[in-house]
Amino acid sequence: MLSITNFRGGYYKGASIFDCISLDLRDHAITSIVGSNGAGKSTILRGVCGLLPWHAGEVQFDGERIDGLAPHEIARRGVRMVVEGRGTFSGLSVLENLNIGGYRLSAAHRKGRVERELVRFPRLRERLSQTAGMLSGGEQQMLAIARAMMADPRILILDEPSQGLAPIIVDQLFDLFPKLARDGTQILLVEQDVGRGLEVSQHAIVIEKGRIKLEGSSADLLEDPRVQEAFLGLN
Numbered sequence: 001m002l003s004i005t006n007f008r009g010g011y012y013k014g015a016s017i018f019d020c021i022s023l024d025l026r027d028h029a030i031t032s033i034v035g036s037n038g039a040g041k042s043t044i045l046r047g048v049c050g051l052l053p054w055h056a057g058e059v060q061f062d063g064e065r066i067d068g069l070a071p072h073e074i075a076r077r078g079v080r081m082v083v084e085g086r087g088t089f090s091g092l093s094v095l096e097n098l099n100i101g102g103y104r105l106s107a108a109h110r111k112g113r114v115e116r117e118l119v120r121f122p123r124l125r126e127r128l129s130q131t132a133g134m135l136s137g138g139e140q141q142m143l144a145i146a147r148a149m150m151a152d153p154r155i156l157i158l159d160e161p162s163q164g165l166a167p168i169i170v171d172q173l174f175d176l177f178p179k180l181a182r183d184g185t186q187i188l189l190v191e192q193d194v195g196r197g198l199e200v201s202q203h204a205i206v207i208e209k210g211r212i213k214l215e216g217s218s219a220d221l222l223e224d225p226r227v228q229e230a231f232l233g234l235n
């Protein structure tokens with residue numbers, strides 16, 4: 001269970017990019033962070049993963065404070081992020097990328113997990129020995145998610161997963177998210193297609209200039225005229 005309280009952070013001390021961010025993932029399978037370009041969404045995600053030079057406030061995970069821990073310690077507790085623009089090892093094969101995601105597992109266990117991810121992402125099976133850099137954008141995104149899932153994370157943080165992908169691939173990805181959540185991985189999602197992000201999530205916050213402007217159930221926010229006007233091109 002991840003909760004963020006009065007979280008504040010940025011790239012330089014004294015110049016916070018976000019402030020007073022509180023968010024509780026509770027029992028929500030999928031939680032969305034919505035905001036326009038430059039609002040601070042990616043920076044918040046980096047902060048949660050321990051990747052910001054400075055921050056204040058608290059991030060708790062399973063009753064333990066994780067803010068201040070090194071990124072690999074946060075990852076080891078089960079919080080994994082797939083970054084904007086993906087982040088696979090382009091010179092390594094698909095299989096090698098997956099194995100890296102499960103590097104802490106025994107060989108037998110790792111093999112089982114690779115098989116599970118190949119069932120989830122059949123396209124990757126056909127590409128198993130190709131280098132990641134040779135994959136299409138959508139395949140790379142699938143690989144990045146599959147690699148993160150190799151560790152069976154409790155929380156999967158996704159920054160703009162649909163970026164640059166063909167609509168049919170986006171459909172496949174968004175069909176997958178509730179399934180991952182049902183299998184026990186909560187998702188914290190930043191999605192440029194706000195309507196889609198809200199449809200797949202149960203709870204959401206809307207960020208403006210680094211602060212929470214609105215918070216509520218995703219269904220309510222989808223109906224909120226302020227959200228419709230700012231993000232959905234309605235009204």
Ligand SMILES: Nc1ncnc2c1ncn2[C@@H]1O[C@H](COP(=O)(O)OP(=O)(O)OP(=O)(O)O)[C@@H](O)[C@H]1O
Pocket residue numbers: 011017035036037038039040041042043044
């Ligand atoms: N590495 C960095 N160093 C300094 N400032 C940064 C850095 N990355 C982002 N920023 C600044 O932080 C602010 C928030 O950026 P951030 O990337 O978090 O926005 P975002 O909401 O994710 O936007 P987008 O929707 O475009 O991805 C912006 O003003 C940006 O210029």
Ligand SMILES: [Mg+2]
Pocket residue numbers: 041042043084159
């Ligand atoms: Mg961003």
